[in-house]
Amino acid sequence: MSVVSAEVVVVGAGSAGCVVAGRLAEQGRDVLLLEAGPDYGPVGSGRWPAELLSARMLATTHDWGYTSGRWVFERARVMGGCSSHNGAIAAVGHRADYDGWGLPGWAGDDVAPLFQQVIERMRVRAYEAHEAGPFHARCLDAAADLGWTIASDLCDLDAGASFGLETVNVVGHTRWNAGFAYLDHVRGGSLRVLDEVMVDRLVAWDGSGSSGGTGSSGGTVRLAAERRGEPIVIEGGTVVLAGGVYGTPLLLERSGIGAPEALSAAGVQVRVALPGVGGNLHDHSMVHADRRVGPVLQQWLDEAAATGFLPEEQTLGKFVSSVSTDGLYDTHVFPVCASDQTSFLHGRVHVEVACMTPRSRGAVHISSAAPQAHPHIDHGYLNDTANPDGSSHDLAVLRDGLVHAERLLQHPRLAQVLGERLTDMSTDSAIRDTVTHYYHPVGTCAMGDGPLAVCDADGRVHGVPGVVVADVCLMPQIPRGNTNLPAVMIGERIALTL
Incomplete structure (x- = not known):
């Protein structure tokens, strides 16, 4: 050996x-x-x-x-x-997140210079307006019409609630x-x-x-x-x-x-x-509102994908829910759309809504001593009772976030190029039935x-x-x-x- x-x-x-x-x-x-x-x-x-x-x-x-x-x-x-x-x-999250850990060497002031090193090494940049695909360009215009603050830099420890083009670690078209x-x-x-x-x-x-x-x-x-x-x-x-x-x-x-x-x-x-x-x-629990892609938008998407770089994720919104305990944003509203050639969406638009301050907890454990054995994974989505009345804080954040998602999707700049709603997310049971992870x-x-x-x-x-x-x-x-x-x-x- x-x-x-x-x-x-x-x-x-x-x-x-x-x-x-x-x-x-x-x-x-x-x-x-x-x-x-x-x-x-x-x-x-x-x-x-x-x-x-x-x-x-x-x-x-x-x-x-x-x-x-x-x-x-x-x-x-x-x-x-x-x-x-x-x-x-x-x-990077918010400075308050790291202060909240209460650990020596991990406060916001401690991690800020480390994040600056990371941003430089990972070659972080913001998408520019001319790079926005046809759907995401309309999301930006709709957000401005709705009076949402348009951010110039979403990768900021001190940024507040806002909507804007994402910051990414993308060089040319390379992850x-x-x-x-x-x-x-x-x-x-x-x-x-x-x-x-x-x-x-x-x-x-x-x-x-x-x-x-x-x-x-x-x-x-x-x-x-x-x-x-x-x-x-x-x-x-x-x-x-x-x-x-x-x-x-x-x-x-x-x-x-x-x-x-x-x-x-x-x-x-x-x-x-x-x-x-x-x-x-734990993870940021997530649900989504969706629509069918209309024929005109589909044509635009296919043309853009055929001639250039069309990421499916380009815009992001941060919002404060009715159950925020610190007055800071606790919700992501995250539009996702691209051509069928570059996406799992198959003719759909998703506006993902995520609870960014989850209280729910789960666990992962081995099922046997064999390294190839599949583990037991339970994320415990929406199992918290953190609200004063004993209800789920995480579910309340998602419920509020879906309101913002629908406002975006129903705005004329988007509604005129989108088709019918595919999933009714108007009830708590619908949220519980469809909740999933946010990859985090x-x-x-x-x-x-x-x-x-x-x-x-x-x-x-x-x-x-x-x-x-x-x-x-x-x-x-x-x-x-x-x-x-x-x-x-x-x-x-x-x-x-x-």
Whole structure:
């Protein structure tokens, strides 16, 4: 059995893992980056599939295949992680989100300079007016007619409620993933990349093979893994877990680190009892209003797609609901439309509505000790009773947001090029029946010092020396924005501590 060792081992080459590996490699550190999916090399390699490069739409291949009931939870299995898969929306949330975490080194003033670095590295820009497709141009005009504040920069920690063209990490027509941004310039140096590696579990830490303890992180952490069907042992002085909101807690649980009842149910011996592992799972719950695309708009869309770059996502609105507790925006209204040639919509327009300050919580846990086993995933959508009358805060936010979505769709600039309504979203039961995710799950190894905290404010796993988490698992509460740039920021922040 082969053994591969490094000073620092990073498990997962996603939005945060690429940052940690790249930043440490810039310092000349001995870094081994492991990725379960393929690594297609630098941006100019000529090996990247077009679907993963094109910023016109979400990618659908290279996926882990996570499901639960009627829900499909897309998570990328490829170099760059979800930054190679997503809509390339560049958002940071609000300063108050990070202040609300109450964690040293994570306040708004602390993360602001990190976000500036991220914005530069990820080559963030706003779509320009001339780039707006025929549908999104009309959305902008309708928003102005409705009196909504038109934003010049939606990627701003201090921005308020507004509507505008999105900020994106798109270079030309290319989705600029975290691998391009943080790894391309250090490939071939002190960074080694092993792709197609499935890490099974942490075998030993603190250099002793024991089940943890209070020793220093100066020992060796050992991982059992498999690469292309062959077993492999990975050793590192520090191991950084960046496997994502599902992958990181599942790896910990397979290692015997987690809630005793969850481990026992899966037949795994408890080595370190950490009840919070896999808990606190949450996302921005989302529903949508929709319309049929009218024939004139369809013609415009097809012509635009045939002659140029037509992303399906270009505009975004932020609104304050009637149940906002801080007076800040807590709702996204997110129009989505493109030609049939570039979209999953099949002749429909969606205006997505998302609750950006969710109170509902769920969990993810292993179903067995086998790394290939499908996990139990329950997001707990709309299960909160956070309103003063005991009703769901999250449902109320969605209900209010649908009003804004309908105002937009019913505006003459849009109504005259749209067809009939396809889904009646006027009742709470309709919201509950159709609620889904917004592609932003977080929180399953949350930072803190309470009984359900998994990591400290530097990402170090409680009771497991030498093991650090660096991905959106760390978030105790999701920010009110798309989570890709915050994931990259987390990578920047954790890299500073290593």
